[in-house]
Amino acid sequence: MSKIEIKRLTFAYPGQKPLFEQADFNLDSQWHLGLVGRNGRGKTTLLRLLLGQLPYQGSIDQQQQFNYFPQAISDKTQLTDDILLALTHVPQWQIEREFRQLQLTPDLLWQPFVTLSGGEQTKALLAALFVVPGRFPLLDEPTNHLDLRSRQQVAAYLQQKYQGFIVVSHDQSFLNQVTDHTLAIEKNKISCYQGNFAVYQKEKQLSDQFEQAQNDKLKKEISRLRQTAAKKVQWSQSREKDKYGHPQQRGSGAVMDTGFIGARAARTMKRAKQLQRRLSVEVAQKQRLLKNVEQVVPLQMNFQPSRHQQLLNVQQLRLGYQQKWLFKPTSFTLENKQCVALVGPNGSGKTSLIQYLMGQFTGQVQGNVQRPAQLAISYVSQNYEKNQGKLADFAIAQKLDLQVFLNNLHKLGLPRTAFNLRIEDVSMGQRKKVELAKSLSQPAALYVWDEPLNYLDIYNQEQLVQLLHSIRPTLLLIEHDQSFINRVAAQIVSLK
Numbered sequence: 001m002s003k004i005e006i007k008r009l010t011f012a013y014p015g016q017k018p019l020f021e022q023a024d025f026n027l028d029s030q031w032h033l034g035l036v037g038r039n040g041r042g043k044t045t046l047l048r049l050l051l052g053q054l055p056y057q058g059s060i061d062q063q064q065q066f067n068y069f070p071q072a073i074s075d076k077t078q079l080t081d082d083i084l085l086a087l088t089h090v091p092q093w094q095i096e097r098e099f100r101q102l103q104l105t106p107d108l109l110w111q112p113f114v115t116l117s118g119g120e121q122t123k124a125l126l127a128a129l130f131v132v133p134g135r136f137p138l139l140d141e142p143t144n145h146l147d148l149r150s151r152q153q154v155a156a157y158l159q160q161k162y163q164g165f166i167v168v169s170h171d172q173s174f175l176n177q178v179t180d181h182t183l184a185i186e187k188n189k190i191s192c193y194q195g196n197f198a199v200y201q202k203e204k205q206l207s208d209q210f211e212q213a214q215n216d217k218l219k220k221e222i223s224r225l226r227q228t229a230a231k232k233v234q235w236s237q238s239r240e241k242d243k244y245g246h247p248q249q250r251g252s253g254a255v256m257d258t259g260f261i262g263a264r265a266a267r268t269m270k271r272a273k274q275l276q277r278r279l280s281v282e283v284a285q286k287q288r289l290l291k292n293v294e295q296v297v298p299l300q301m302n303f304q305p306s307r308h309q310q311l312l313n314v315q316q317l318r319l320g321y322q323q324k325w326l327f328k329p330t331s332f333t334l335e336n337k338q339c340v341a342l343v344g345p346n347g348s349g350k351t352s353l354i355q356y357l358m359g360q361f362t363g364q365v366q367g368n369v370q371r372p373a374q375l376a377i378s379y380v381s382q383n384y385e386k387n388q389g390k391l392a393d394f395a396i397a398q399k400l401d402l403q404v405f406l407n408n409l410h411k412l413g414l415p416r417t418a419f420n421l422r423i424e425d426v427s428m429g430q431r432k433k434v435e436l437a438k439s440l441s442q443p444a445a446l447y448v449w450d451e452p453l454n455y456l457d458i459y460n461q462e463q464l465v466q467l468l469h470s471i472r473p474t475l476l477l478i479e480h481d482q483s484f485i486n487r488v489a490a491q492i493v494s495l496k
Contacts, residue, residue: 002029004136008058011042011049019045022058023190025183029064029136032158033166034175034197037185039413039429039457043168046185047138050166064136069129070122073113080116080124081109087128098127101160103153118145119346126154130161139167143174144454147346148480152177170457172197173483197458296462297411299440300404303473306445308372309336311474312357317367319352326352327495329367334446339468339475341485344495350478351382353495354450357476378444380452384435388424391434400441408437412460429455440467447475453484464488 004027012018019042027033037043048054050066071087084095096106102123108116116124122145129137143151155177158165166183169175175182175197182193182200193200312334318325326349334340342350355361357369358379387394391409395402410416412433418426423434432455439447453461461484468475468488479485485492 002063003027004029004060004062004064006058006060009049009060010057011045011054020049020056020190025190025192027166027181027183027192028164029062030162030164031181032161032164032179034179034182034200035166035168035185036175036182036197036200036458038459039455041185043185044140047140047166047168050138062136064134067129067132067135067137069125069137069139069142071125071128076114077112079109080111080113083113084109084124084128088132090131094131095127098131099124102127102157117346119147119150122146123150123154126157130157130163133163136163137165139165139169141168141170143169143171143480146480148343148482149345151480170453170461171481171483172458172461173481176483296459296466298470299408299411299463299467301440301467301471301473302401302404302443303447303471304376304443304445306336306372306375306474310334311336311371311375311446312476313370315368315370317353317356317365317369319349319356319361319363319365321363323364330493330495331367332491332493334474334476336474337472338491339473339477339489340491340493341477341479341489342493342495343478343480343485348495350495351450354379354448354476354478357448375446376442376444377446377448378439378442380435380439380447380449382450382454384431385424387431387434387438388422390422391419394423394434394438395441398438398442400438405437405441408440409433411463412437413457432456433460445474447473449475450478451480452477453479453481 006023006025006027009020009023010018011020035043035046045054047068049056050060050062051068052060073083076083081092081095085092088095092109095109099106099108104120104123104127108120108124113121113124122142126139126142129135129139142154146154151171151174155174158167158178167175167178177196179196180194182195182197184191184193184200184204186204193203195203310333312332314330314332314334316329316331318327318329320326326347327344330353332340342353344350352361352363356365358377389397391406392402394400395405406419409419414426414430414433414437418430423431426434436452436456439449452464456464461481465484465487475488477485477489
């Protein structure tokens with residue numbers, strides 16, 4: 001057991017506000033840590049700081065070597081065994097042991113790495129990371145490319161590891177299974193919680209409720225102080241006029257000591273300005289006390305409910321290519337204002353079924369699907385490279401309300417400074433948000449979403465959960481996050 005001590009950690013990218021400022025926290029090398037926080041808060045940056053890849057102020061003291069996942073592979077055409085040997089320098093039997101724990105056949109070692117599926121590559125690289133003793137792995141999104149079954153296998157593998165690690169994942173169910181501590185990059189600080197993501201979420205919710213009440217009280221006090229300061233300025237300005245007397249009193253025969261009045265007004269003005277400065281200081285102090293509260297901003301959805309009670313009636317449907325069927329004959333119905341989740345391992349035909357519904361499937365079809373004529377469908381695809389150009393032009397081409405579209409994008413976390421960029425020039429995470437905001441803004445009676453959570457942080461996921469609970473749209477969903485499925489789906493259809 002050893003400690004990892006971070007003291008006064010400060011870091012900022014050139015020309016930007018600090019991501020971390022005087023951060024202090026201690027970690028134990030045996031903890032299974034989940035690293036959470038909104039996109040852009042610096043999760044991957046923190047991992048790079050721990051690895052020593054970026055300059056920083058402060059200190060990071062550790063006795064173990066940090067290792068990063070996913071490892072960079074320069075030549076994926078090499079045999080998997082050669083790649084893993086170069087990464088680990090351990091006997092082959094130790095790698096085979098890790099493979100078996102991850103439900104991988106050791107025969108994969110003799111295949112070129114490029115021929116492995118995305119899930120198999122992920123598992124192989126995880127095996128290479130954990131086979132070397134005395135290391136502290138940093139796992140950046142290990143659930144990418146994993147179907148539900150593979151996620152459960154990786155979760156079981158990480159659960160039984162004695163050594164500690166830090167894992168970044170947007171899969172709440174996965175985090176709950178594999179972590180015993182949570183490191184949260186929050187609005188104004190980095191906090192460490194004892195417990196998995198569910199424990200963190202509960203404690204954070206209670207903390208936010210208390211701090212929100214404190215915030216509301218402080219905001220009322222700030223408003224009161226500002227009103228008081230404004231009144232004092234107005235009052236002192238009116239007294240300043242007394243230096244010259246009131247116009248209606250001039251020539252009336254009244255005798256006025258303007259020198260006395262002017263001196264008194266000057267003293268009053270000085271006291272008022274001093275009071276105003278003091279009140280301004282109090283306002284600034286109270287603003288700094290506003291707490292570390294994360295608020296979920298509601299999204300908008302242009303759902304147009306159908307007058308039909310049943311929108312899909314799938315009867316003994318199966319799809320395939322060249323007489324090789326992707327799944328057994330499947331039947332299900334999708335009722336109006338209902339969410340149905342399609343689940344199954346990678347390659348089981350989930351996306352193909354959606355493509356068939358969208359008129360994009362080119363293979364063989366048996367069975368049939370009944371649905372209302374002229375059904376308005378909004379589709380979120382896994383592949384959105386076709387989304388290009390300026391956002392305003394894209395909105396016009398997609399017949400979107402530009403203001404609603406941009407508002408949803410901003411609420412999903414796209415900064416307004418990116419509104420003038422071309423879609424193809426922003427990150428994949430931001431491009432995913434463009435695809436999702438497009439769907440939310442389209443008028444539709446049926447929404448078809450193929451893995452909508454990819455690239456979305458836990459905050460964005462909560463936005464979608466609250467939206468779906470509030471609007472209750474008709475939704476056909478493909479997703480591997482079991483926690484999300486359990487919260488939003490009324491029916492689960494398994495393709496086998």
